[in-house]
Amino acid sequence: MLEIRKIYHYYDKAKALEEINLTVEEGSLDAVIGPNGAGKSTLLRVISRLEEPDRGKVMFMGERIDELEAYQIARKGIAHCPERRKLFYDMSVLENLEMGAYSLKDKKKFHELLNFIFEIFPRLKERKKQRSGTLSGGEQQMLAIGRALMANPKLLLMDEPSLGLAPKVKTKIFEAIEKIKHEGTTTLLVEQDAVLAMAVAENIYVLEEGKIEIRGTKEELEREPRIKKVYLGI
């Protein structure tokens, strides 16, 4: 569904991504893990064109998308749930979700999605009218995921959903991610917490200093001694 071929990206002269090749199959949940500053977020930003790649190709459903504008990519069905939430803080929870559904034309689908989101995040339903800036960190993350889902995306890009959350809340978020997976939404997840990511993901890419160092299925990576030592701490 998504195919990234030989992507290079530089911030001025600092290399952020180097020769990234990555494929996400339809219906799967893949994860990119790696330490801080490895280029994980940059990779997602390049896919949704919030950042322009310096070289390389991004293909989505057989179509080249790396030359489009960010909003056009969003309309193609790629929803980006950005790092640090980036909510519309002065608007209510409901208005945030409505904005997420901006490119959705079907009104029936809108209510369907809204119900689904309120089902996986009942807290959001309780706080429907509340200003999103006053939500707790976990609730804000739920809202950010909900907003991305409101676009009825074919591909969901999730950037560090566990960032800055308490372990209990993290588990809740990841339970929701599994539910989203069961609904059949293809997801590419970027995550620092390797244990959590490997618990849900099918294929895992390890990104270090802008390069994909290791790739493989969950089972393959669990056998890898370096992964065990560095990321899983076993």
Added chain:
Amino acid sequence: MPKKIRSKVSNTVSGTKNFFLGIPRATRNLYKEIPHQVKSFKEWIFTFRGSLTILCLIGTILVPLITMDDYIMTILISFLVFSIFAASWDLLAGYTGQVSFGHSVFFGIGAYVAAAFVKMAGLPWFFSMIIGAVAAILVGLIIGIPCLRLKGPYLALGTQAFSLILFNLFMSGELKDILGSTEGISALPAMSEAHIVTFFFILIIMVISFIILTIIVKSNIGTIFKAIRDDETAADASGINTTKYKLIAFMISGFFAGIAGGLFALNSRAVNPSVFLALYSFYAIVMVALGGIATISGSVVGAFIYWVILTELFKPMGALGTIFLYFPTLISALILIIMIRFADQGILKPALEHIREFYDFLLGR
């Protein structure tokens, strides 16, 4: 007070947020919301805010019937004109987050074009005013396109630069064949014979402008503007063409600022390059800050405090010496600093809370 009205009060307060539920795409649906808006307007009249607004409006209408004093009329007219101008700035800066320090450009273009069409082409004032506002839209586009890449203070500087360019262009007298030389255009025909008629014309235009602006910010397009203000990246990632909507905001804001400028020129029957001065942009900012940013209606309160109370309060000081002529401006700069430090919400919202308590008290709650 009858029970029916009371229940309506609570209904609308909790219900206003639901305006655009289920209408994900708005620009093309804006007209469909009008019946809805009319219905909520009828309800709104009976709410606390609604009755207060109607009361203020009636008060304004009554003034010329009580006193026909030309001086008071002049003050009130400039208050009305500048409240439109402040509201147009509020739409751009308060709602869309595009803080422009060059709003006098739209004001000045509106003023000059309206004056030119009345004077040179002999068109009726209303059409000249509309043409001036349309010219301001075009200028909004011309300024908007290069300034769209700028954010925050850089946008403020960029827009400010445009107002300086236009001021110097008009000061140079290069445009004297079409738009007058350094003295501008003067001796325009009066809008009407009687002052009181002019006053009502301007009052009607002002009320209509505020209704349109309120409909815009309450509709889905207003939510999109707020989304761009709160987080442009997230808005982009939600599929909003932020470039397009920022340009739309520039154009709408330019239109109303142009109307204000046109009325200003037509009412004072003259226009000169000083309308492009940063001072006029500053007026809008002070009035919005006084009334409350991102409220639209706050602009009226701000304009009233600035033009009717502050300016008139300090005007007698001008007699004490030339240095005191600048006193109103100095004081308002001081007030702006105080407002930003201690009351960044403006005074409309806190004041409304207090009046509301009083209102509830009157209703016996």
